[in-house]
Amino acid sequence: DQQVKQNSPSLSVQEGRISILNCDYTNSMFDYFLWYKKYPAEGPTFLISISSIKDKNEDGRFTVFLNKSAKHLSLHIVPSQPGDSAVYFCAASAKQGAQKLVFGQGTRLTINP
C-alpha cells in the first residue's frame, strides 16, 4: 500500500524555466510534509517542508503548495538551475519532527542547459 505516490519517475526541464514536481498521498493522518533532494552517492538532503495548517511555504527559489482536500502537494522550482538536477523525494509524517517519514518513490529531475 503506497501511501505517498510520486507518479512521474522523471522530469526534464530547460534551464531558467519552472520545474513542478507532484506528490499525492492517501493517509488523512499525515500532518506534515517534506521534500528531500538526493544526489548520487549522497544521502537525502532536506529542502523544504509544510505543515497541514498552511497551503503554501516559500524558501528562495523553492515553493511547496499543499491541497489538503485533494491530498496533493507540489514543489515548484523557479528558475531551474543545472545544479537542481537530482532525485526529489516527497515525504509525509503524522507530526512535525517525527522520525518516521513515509516517502514517495522519487522523481528524477534533469535540468537541460
Add this chain to the structure above:
Amino acid sequence: ETGVTQSPTHLIKTRGQQVTLRCSSQSGHNTVSWYQQALGQGPQFIFQYYREEENGRGNFPPRFSGLQFPNYSSELNVNALELDDSALYLCASSSGLSGAGVSPLHFGNGTRLTVT
C-alpha cells in the same frame, strides 16, 4: 557542525550471514532512525531510537535490530541475510521527537549492502 556519518560505505555479504552497520549522529542530535532504500524506491522506515530505547518500528522482521549508545551513535544489525536485503541503508538523526522548531531529519550518505 559534524553531519551524520555512516560506515562502511559499501559491503558485500553472503545469504545467511549477519551484518552490522554503524552511524554517528549529527552533533547535538539525540534521536536516530534507520531507513532501507531499495533500488528505484524511496527510503522505508525501519525503526527509531531515543535515549537508547527503540521508540517506533516499521514493517520489518525481528531479524532487523538496533542499538543506540550513550553518545547517541547507533548500530543496525541484520541477521540471516536474504537476497532482498540488498539495498542502501540510511541513518538519520534529529534533535528531538516532536515540537515546533524541531529540525527535520538529517541523513547520512548510507551504506550500500549487497547480499549474494
